Amino acid sequence: MLQLPVYLDNNSTTRCDPRVVEVMLPYFSEKFGNAASRTHSFGWIAEETVETARKQLAELINADKTEIIFTSGATESDNLALKGVFENYSSKGNHIITATTEHKAVLDTCKHIEKLGGEITYLNVNSDGRIDVDELQKNIRSTTILIAIMYANNETGVIQPIKKISAIAKEHGILFFCDAAQAAGKIKVDVIDDGIDLLAFTAHKIYGPKGIGALYVRRKNPRVKLIAQTDGGGHERNMRSGTLNVPAIAGFGKACELCMNEMETEATRLNDLRNKLENNLISLGDVSVNGNKEFRLPHVTNLSFKNSTANNLMIRLNTKIAISSGSACTSALPEPSYVLKAMQLSDELANASLRFGLGRFTTEEEIDFAIKEISDMVHKLRTENHAFIKT
Numbered sequence: 001m002l003q004l005p006v007y008l009d010n011n012s013t014t015r016c017d018p019r020v021v022e023v024m025l026p027y028f029s030e031k032f033g034n035a036a037s038r039t040h041s042f043g044w045i046a047e048e049t050v051e052t053a054r055k056q057l058a059e060l061i062n063a064d065k066t067e068i069i070f071t072s073g074a075t076e077s078d079n080l081a082l083k084g085v086f087e088n089y090s091s092k093g094n095h096i097i098t099a100t101t102e103h104k105a106v107l108d109t110c111k112h113i114e115k116l117g118g119e120i121t122y123l124n125v126n127s128d129g130r131i132d133v134d135e136l137q138k139n140i141r142s143t144t145i146l147i148a149i150m151y152a153n154n155e156t157g158v159i160q161p162i163k164k165i166s167a168i169a170k171e172h173g174i175l176f177f178c179d180a181a182q183a184a185g186k187i188k189v190d191v192i193d194d195g196i197d198l199l200a201f202t203a204h205k206i207y208g209p210k211g212i213g214a215l216y217v218r219r220k221n222p223r224v225k226l227i228a229q230t231d232g233g234g235h236e237r238n239m240r241s242g243t244l245n246v247p248a249i250a251g252f253g254k255a256c257e258l259c260m261n262e263m264e265t266e267a268t269r270l271n272d273l274r275n276k277l278e279n280n281l282i283s284l285g286d287v288s289v290n291g292n293k294e295f296r297l298p299h300v301t302n303l304s305f306k307n308s309t310a311n312n313l314m315i316r317l318n319t320k321i322a323i324s325s326g327s328a329c330t331s332a333l334p335e336p337s338y339v340l341k342a343m344q345l346s347d348e349l350a351n352a353s354l355r356f357g358l359g360r361f362t363t364e365e366e367i368d369f370a371i372k373e374i375s376d377m378v379h380k381l382r383t384e385n386h387a388f389i390k391t
């Protein structure tokens with residue numbers, strides 16, 4: 001029997017893997033020590049656990065464990081990377097290049113930096129959601145200190161030309177920060193091979209707990225320095241103070257290990273299921289894929305359903321399928337997604353789009369169910385629409 005609603009919103013968060021929960025449990029009870037306590041075994045056990053997890057995180061992205069800074073999530077990692085670099089490299093320059101389709105955690109932080117005297121260039125994207133590397137090249141100034149471009153987009157799954165971006169950054173001696181919250185653990189992310197200097201990721205997008213994330217900060221070629229944004233105690237090599245969340249860190253480590261071991265088979269399995277879902281919905285007619293189909297996460301599809309607004313689809317299906325539109329649903333009137341708007345979609349088409357994020361616990365039975373339910377509802381809404389237009 002299917003458990004309803006079927007969860008297809010794994011880009012917003014994922015269920016914690018039971019194997020991760022199991023690893024975390026002792027750290028709420030008998031192993032409750034503070035990892036900074038140096039005088040007794042409670043502290044030593046906690047510290048050893050944190051260092052094991054740090055190694056597991058580092059291995060996932062091919063970093064050294066001394067390059068991992070624990071934070072509360074990708075939002076904080078984004079803040080620390082951008083503000084920390086901006087403050088530390090102010091004598092070199094005040095210019096940062098990013099893109100209009102970045103996560104709000106990057107865009108809002110850039111807005112804040114502008115108020116502090118920073119200059120930010122927001123690159124447009126092509127209609128397939130990727131930046132134009134020539135545009136990036138053209139916008140570099142003598143004062144540019146940082147390029148901040150995400151690995152894969154949270155609404156469309158579109159993967160940016162990471163190696164080309166890092167090559168340009170390197171050529172000009174500019175740091176490259178990458179928000180990899182959607183990519184790390186799902187596809188190969190390799191900070192050496194990809195030429196990334198700072199990288200943000202988070203546990204709850206990879207079947208780990210919420211409220212724990214990390215920032216990779218390169219230690220050589222070049223050695224990156226940051227000004228801490230949270231002071232007190234000098235934890236995490238003075239870059240992020242505060243008692244470490246040991247249970248969550250243990251879980252994050254396990255989550256990384258599982259992703260590493262299962263990445264290849266999972267990516268293939270989910271790619272097949274995603275394609276099945278996508279192809280069946282496209283066959284309804286007047287359904288189009290948003291974003292580059294080649295450079296895209298294997299488990300994500302963003303579709304526009306012409307003549308049936310996404311909001312209607314979502315609301316009428318929400319007892320059966322949990323999905324989201326890219327739009328910010330904080331207001332009563334849904335705003336069209338700024339990511340899709342940046343890809344030159346009309347308001348109408350942007351408002352008619354849905355994001356499907358498959359995940360580790362998605363089954364073929366669930367995908368078959370989703371295809372049937374969505375197809376029926378699209379037919380129904382289009383018939384209603386048609387009747388409405390006629391009268």
Ligand SMILES: *Cc1c(COP(=O)(O)O)cnc(C)c1O
Binds near residue numbers: 011076
């Ligand atoms: C989810 C997400 C974030 C925010 O991560 P939190 O851990 O929830 O703070 C940042 N960037 C991207 C691309 C994301 O998908």
